Amino acid sequence: MEVCKGHGKPCIVKTVSKEGGNKQRLFYACPLPRAKGCNHFSWADLHHPRCKCNLVTLVKEVYKLNQNNGRRFYICSRPKAGQCNFFQWREEATKRAKEELKGREEEERLNRVKEEEERLRRIKDDMERKRREAVERRRDEAAKRAREEARLKVEEENKRRVNEEEEKKRKVKDEIERKKREAKERLARTRSQQSQRPPGVENPGNGLEASKFYPATAYGVKTRLATKIRELKQIK
Numbered sequence: 319m320e321v322c323k324g325h326g327k328p329c330i331v332k333t334v335s336k337e338g339g340n341k342q343r344l345f346y347a348c349p350l351p352r353a354k355g356c357n358h359f360s361w362a363d364l365h366h367p368r369c370k371c372n373l374v375t376l377v378k379e380v381y382k383l384n385q386n387n388g389r390r391f392y393i394c395s396r397p398k399a400g401q402c403n404f405f406q407w408r409e410e411a412t413k414r415a416k417e418e419l420k421g422r423e424e425e426e427r428l429n430r431v432k433e434e435e436e437r438l439r440r441i442k443d444d445m446e447r448k449r450r451e452a453v454e455r456r457r458d459e460a461a462k463r464a465r466e467e468a469r470l471k472v473e474e475e476n477k478r479r480v481n482e483e484e485e486k487k488r489k490v491k492d493e494i495e496r497k498k499r500e501a502k503e504r505l506a507r508t509r510s511q512q513s514q515r516p517p518g519v520e521n522p523g524n525g526l527e528a529s530k531f532y533p534a535t536a537y538g539v540k541t542r543l544a545t546k547i548r549e550l551k552q553i554k
Contacts, residue, residue, distance in 0.1 A: 322348040324356025326394050342376050344393065367411050369394040369404035377408065 320329045328339040330348035366375045372550035375392035388410040394401040 320362075322346075322356055322358035324348060324358060325350065326523040329358065329360075339373075339395070343374065343471075344377070345436050365415070367392055367406060367415075371396060371404075375404065375406075430553065 320415055321327055322329050325348065330349045332347050334340045334343045334345065335342075346358065346360045346362050348358045349547070350356075356440060361374075363374050365379070366377070369375050370469050373395050376395045377390055380389050380391070392404070392406045392408060392411055394404050405435050414531045
């Protein structure tokens with residue numbers, strides 16, 4: 319039951335008595351007297367079926383004393399001279415309305431089922447898309463790691479080769495330095511031997527004299543040995 323907007327009380331149903339196209343139509347009004355009531359108004363027959371003129375029908379009651387006495391029916395709301403031939407019993411209209419309501423409810427239920435299926439399908443598609451994206455992302459990450467590992471491996475190999483080259487160069491340099499030191503030592507020994515000769519003697523005449531000048535050197539030993547061999551040959 320509808321309630322009025324001003325007092326919140328259940329409305330009463332009234333009939334339009336004013337001449338015009340809405341005469342005898344039903345509407346909701348405030349239940350209080352006119353002096354205290356509010357101006358609430360709304361049609362109470364919007365659920366009535368529409369006639370062939372596409373107008374809201376009126377409810378009439380059979381007053382004849384026959385088997386239909388007291389039954390209510392719907393007819394066109396136009397004046398009698400301009401009415402169409404629409405006629406429908408109220409209980410049939412109610413039954414049809416219930417069937418239509420049931421059909422609409424069933425249709426709405428099917429629509430809700432379809433919407434739910436569509437929502438689930440979208441969720442499934444979204445999950446499948448995310449799964450593919452995750453697989454592609456993992457594949458890209460694996461490829462990136464592989465490229466990074468290959469790059470690091472190449473860098474390590476290059477570093478190893480550079481280190482080997484540097485080690486080889488270092489060894490060559492050390493060998494050159496060693497040979498230079500040995501050459502310098504030989505040169506220093508030679509100069510030291512030359513510095514041990516007596517003043518004025520550039521080249522000893524024979525082995526004996528040379529052995530006197532270089533007694534502690536290999537050259538002096540060799541010279542003394544050669545002198546002894548010559549002396550032995552002269553004695554024979």
